Amino acid sequence: MSAACPACGEPLEDGASFCEACGSQVGAAPTAADVRPEPTDEAPLTVDDLIVSTALGRGAARQHAPRPCVACGGTVGADGWCETCGAKQPKERDHFRETPAPWVAGVCDRGLVHEDNEDAMALSAEPAPGSRAVLVVLDGVSSSVDSDVASLAGARAARDALATGLPQGAGTPEARQAAVARTLADTVAAANAAIVDTTDPDSPHPASATFACAVVEGADLWVATIGDSRVYWVPDDGEPLLVSTDDSGAQLQIDAGVDRETAEHGPHAHTITKWLGVDAPDLVPRTAYVALDRPGWVLACSDGLWNYVSEPIALGDRVSSLVAGGATTPLDLALGLVAFANASGGHDNITATLARVGDTDPTTA
Secondary structure, eight states: OOOBOTTTOOBOOTTOSBOTTTOOBOSSOOOTTTTOOOOOSSOOOOHHHHHHHHHHOTTSOOOOOOEEOTTTSOEEOTTSBBTTTOOBOOOTTTEEEEEEETTEEEEEEOOSSOSSOOEEEEEEEOSSTTSEEEEEEEEEOTTSTTHHHHHHHHHHHHHHHTSSOOOOTTSSHHHHHHHHHHHHHHHHHHHHHHHHHTSOTTOSSOOEEEEEEEEEETTEEEEEEESSOEEEEEESSSOOEEOSOOOBHHHHHHHTTOOHHHHTTSTTTTOBSOOEETTOSOOOOEEEEEEOOSSEEEEEEOHHHHTTSOSHHHHHHHHHHHHHTTOOSHHHHHHHHHHHHHHTTOOSOEEEEEEEESOSSGGGO
């Protein structure tokens, strides 16, 4: 079987360096040009700076930790240029990656249309493949102020709230389910408190965000969501599953019997009915559980990705195509999914976070 383009999925000619269908470079990580950085004279603002500068004032002096070049992996200098290959880098908040363990990774990207990246993610993982991981994705609402700061603060607060294992309950499945639901509700409350803490109390449009969290503990997957960021389960063998349920106008129509394709392309499809923030109407998350009984991928993502592959089967096909094309690690796959969303238009911020489960070696998917 011929290899497939990691961006658009079209078949590649043997030895091809670029895809004839979409023009994407193949066989390499996205370059600085792929993520469309915009030249700037300002010192680059790091993801950590965003929270600090909001508390101290945006003119506060900042220190910059070295970060890897998106083109070659070299060190990026304080001026925003790679000291190894000379490539101009995107602002760190526009495109950043996390790999807390080889079997867990994520990519958060501005996309091609929005001026700012208001998506955020925060990940944690134990070293042993398939042991324990936390994937958190928040999508800041673009019509609110400082949602980029708030979403990052909320994502990190949720990750930290889940630093220890989920409760076991009183020994019965029902007791454990109730105990986990309480913990996940407390996690949402922690994320919301962080958002409130970074919000100007006098803001006419206070920061707000959607929320999705996936906790992998061995063969157990626990999920909590508010809004329309999602969690999918994509097994290697078997039918992919949309684990989460949206709080959105589209979901209201689906609940009323409208088919998903029609509902998700209607005029109010992306109107969210629940969110995090000062004016949040309801902080009780939707929760779900899946037994991970075979190898596969847990994916938590924002709508900047699933807009283009909403149906679980379509998403599963996309994942399979990328894996067949060589994206065998979580970071490779996350980069491929982000590249696909950008090649499809990049109309929104994009976040893809993944945990590989069921393998002793996450690089042999």
